[in-house]
Amino acid sequence: MQYLKTYLKKISDRGNPKLAESILKTADDVGDRYIKKFSFADHEIGLLFGNVQSGKTGQMFGIMCKAADLGFPVFVLLTTDNVVLQQQTLDRVKSDLEGFCICGENDARLFTENSLIQPAVIVLKKNVRILKLWSNILNSTGFMKGNPLFIIDDEADAASLNTLVNRDRQSSINRYLDMIKNGASSSLYLQVTGTPQAIFLQTLVSGWHPYFTYYFQPGNAYLGGDFFFPTTRKPECITYLETVKNPMRDVIVRHLAVSSQILVSGGKVSNCLFHPSVRVSAHEKYADDIRKELAWCSDNLEGEFDAALRAQFSNISPSKTERCSYEAAFAKAKELLITKSVKVLTMNGKSDIESTEYSEGCNFVIGGNTLGRGVTFPGLQTIYYTRTSKKPQADTMWQHSRMFGYDRDPGMMMVYIDENLYKLFSDINSTNNSIIAQVERGIDDVKLYYPNGLNPTRKNVLDNDHVDILSGGTNYYPFYPDNDTIEDISKLLEPFSEVENYYQVSLKMIKEILAHIIPSPDFKLDAFQAVLDTILAEQPAGQGILIVRRNRNIAQGTGALLSPNDWALGNSFTNKIVLTMYQVTGTKGWRGKQLWVPNIKLPDNTIYYDVRG
Numbered sequence: 001m002q003y004l005k006t007y008l009k010k011i012s013d014r015g016n017p018k019l020a021e022s023i024l025k026t027a028d029d030v031g032d033r034y035i036k037k038f039s040f041a042d043h044e045i046g047l048l049f050g051n052v053q054s055g056k057t058g059q060m061f062g063i064m065c066k067a068a069d070l071g072f073p074v075f076v077l078l079t080t081d082n083v084v085l086q087q088q089t090l091d092r093v094k095s096d097l098e099g100f101c102i103c104g105e106n107d108a109r110l111f112t113e114n115s116l117i118q119p120a121v122i123v124l125k126k127n128v129r130i131l132k133l134w135s136n137i138l139n140s141t142g143f144m145k146g147n148p149l150f151i152i153d154d155e156a157d158a159a160s161l162n163t164l165v166n167r168d169r170q171s172s173i174n175r176y177l178d179m180i181k182n183g184a185s186s187s188l189y190l191q192v193t194g195t196p197q198a199i200f201l202q203t204l205v206s207g208w209h210p211y212f213t214y215y216f217q218p219g220n221a222y223l224g225g226d227f228f229f230p231t232t233r234k235p236e237c238i239t240y241l242e243t244v245k246n247p248m249r250d251v252i253v254r255h256l257a258v259s260s261q262i263l264v265s266g267g268k269v270s271n272c273l274f275h276p277s278v279r280v281s282a283h284e285k286y287a288d289d290i291r292k293e294l295a296w297c298s299d300n301l302e303g304e305f306d307a308a309l310r311a312q313f314s315n316i317s318p319s320k321t322e323r324c325s326y327e328a329a330f331a332k333a334k335e336l337l338i339t340k341s342v343k344v345l346t347m348n349g350k351s352d353i354e355s356t357e358y359s360e361g362c363n364f365v366i367g368g369n370t371l372g373r374g375v376t377f378p379g380l381q382t383i384y385y386t387r388t389s390k391k392p393q394a395d396t397m398w399q400h401s402r403m404f405g406y407d408r409d410p411g412m413m414m415v416y417i418d419e420n421l422y423k424l425f426s427d428i429n430s431t432n433n434s435i436i437a438q439v440e441r442g443i444d445d446v447k448l449y450y451p452n453g454l455n456p457t458r459k460n461v462l463d464n465d466h467v468d469i470l471s472g473g474t475n476y477y478p479f480y481p482d483n484d485t486i487e488d489i490s491k492l493l494e495p496f497s498e499v500e501n502y503y504q505v506s507l508k509m510i511k512e513i514l515a516h517i518i519p520s521p522d523f524k525l526d527a528f529q530a531v532l533d534t535i536l537a538e539q540p541a542g543q544g545i546l547i548v549r550r551n552r553n554i555a556q557g558t559g560a561l562l563s564p565n566d567w568a569l570g571n572s573f574t575n576k577i578v579l580t581m582y583q584v585t586g587t588k589g590w591r592g593k594q595l596w597v598p599n600i601k602l603p604d605n606t607i608y609y610d611v612r613g
Contacts, residue, residue, distance in 0.1 A: 001099045003065035023062035031066040045189040047210035052194035053405045054218035068119045072150040090123040126159045131176035149184035156191030157198040161461040195395035198457035215439045225429035237413040252293040255382040257312040259362035260332040265321035272382035278368040317411035383415045437537040447534040449608045472606035477561045477599040478523030489596045496548040507542040527610035544577040556589025574604040
């Protein structure tokens with residue numbers, strides 16, 4: 001049976017030929033580059049990286065089918081530890097994949113009796129009890145002693161990594177995942193996520209840093225980071241909360257206007273999401289406030305509400321449907337309010353709700369952490385986001401930004417957010433674009449950078465002994481450097497005299513100069529070169545500042561290398577890499593040699609992360 005061909009036909013027959021084309025490209029690329037080259041003797045790990053809510057499940061299934069066509073007989077598909085999500089994934093596997101023996105968590109007998117006649121797909125939660133159970137099942141059947149295992153870890157940066165790495169212990173889920181993959185004669189472990197920060201910051205020796213990374217582009221209709229957080233200016237779909245006199249009323253009326261347009265035009269659902277904080281008490285307060293505003297709307301239908309709705313309706317520009325008349329929109333909004341058809345739903349640990357409750361009609365959903373991974377909201381058009389944290393984490397924030405997706409109408413999207421929080425999201429999007437650029441350029445050692453105060457991920461999965469931090473705005477130089485040949489550096493720097501205080505040069509020139517430096521252990525030259533590669537991946541013509549000074553009679557090891565004037569000059573460039581090259585005379589240390597000594601400063605207020613080992 002041709003598993004990939006069968007799956008793609010099913011996708012096309014459902015009316016999604018473009019999606020089928022995208023899945024085929026991903027499956028063929030990953031298959032040709034990595035699966036066909038798999039030795040069937042080793043344990044390898046890779047990363048499938050896509051944007052949040054950009055259709056990773058279909059891409060995963062395509063890769064699984066390709067792997068089945070290439071001889072893999074057993075697949076373990078891991079979901080987050082959520083009963084509903086595991087069941088939804090299992091149902092989707094059964095609906096989408098033909099010719100496989102599909103097993104849930106309680107189907108050990110089915111797996112055993114199949115005896116690998118059909119390739120098996122086992123859908124499991126990342127739960128200690130479940131993973132321990134299936135580790136024993138896979139081991140007891142004996143099937144895996146002579147067969148390769150293909151593991152697909154959806155949301156691989158959540159729960160799978162070792163949270164006890166800094167205590168020299170192994171967390172339970174991480175340990176059982178190790179046992180499952182190492183219990184087979186060979187394995188290919190595919191990590192899948194839209195937020196790979198924690199994965200890229202794993203060490204190679206940990207066994208959880210990917211050997212390869214594949215990024216798949218989202219489809220044309222996808223609204224993602226660049227739509228909401230472009231580098232040029234704040235888009236029209238963003239409203240700063242500081243600029244609105246009564247934000248709650250503004251959000252309610254806006255969403256009623258959007259919902260009326262959608263429902264009058266034949267649409268099924270329009271959702272509004274409130275993400276205030278993790279506290280249940282805050283959720284309850286917001287639910288009460290929403291109900292109060294809805295009551296105000298009902299009490300003032302023909303007066304103030306009419307005027308407010310007209311103002312909001314004039315600001316929407318539907319692109320997926322023909323704009324209805326205001327009269328039709330007002331009539332629909334009035335109907336929703338009078339019949340009390342508007343739902344106010346709360347999602348948190350105390351009051352979980354089924355997805356069917358927000359699958360149709362006009363809804364307001366309030367919640368905290370449960371609004372994160374794996375939860376999708378159809379027809380999400382309006383978002384009120386105020387969640388803050390003293391120590392914000394980029395991957396958590398990005399996973400909670402449920403505004404991304406395919407079924408949104410760009411002309412009717414609106415995100416209400418405070419300005420500082422919007423800036424944080426913009427910074428996260430910039431780094432995401434940097435990660436994508438590095439992956440697409442084939443850079444294996446992907447680097448991350450964030451503004452000071454924004455952490456890439458939770459600290460308990462990062463090995464403190466192997467993750468270095470380079471701080472922007474700090475001057476770094478080696479205490480005991482050497483040059484491969486001083487003549488080569490002198491020739492490179494010959495065009496740059498001291499007549500000019502500084503020069504703007506290509507970052508590639510700075511890379512070439514640093515390539516001639518033999519650093520001492522205190523100077524992380526490889527890390528600085530990697531930062532340059534990171535910036536060049538996004539900006540191939542990236543520019544930096546070069547300062548050249550000759551015949552400097554400076555004592556070695558006295559603390560600061562630069563003169564006060566040169567220190568001030570370098571610090572005046574806050575948004576560029578600054579390389580200052582001092583030619584020392586060698587009369588005060590430096591092993592009595594004339595040397596070129598580099599001093600490098602990275603862009604200010606930025607933290608660069610580097611992983612060793």
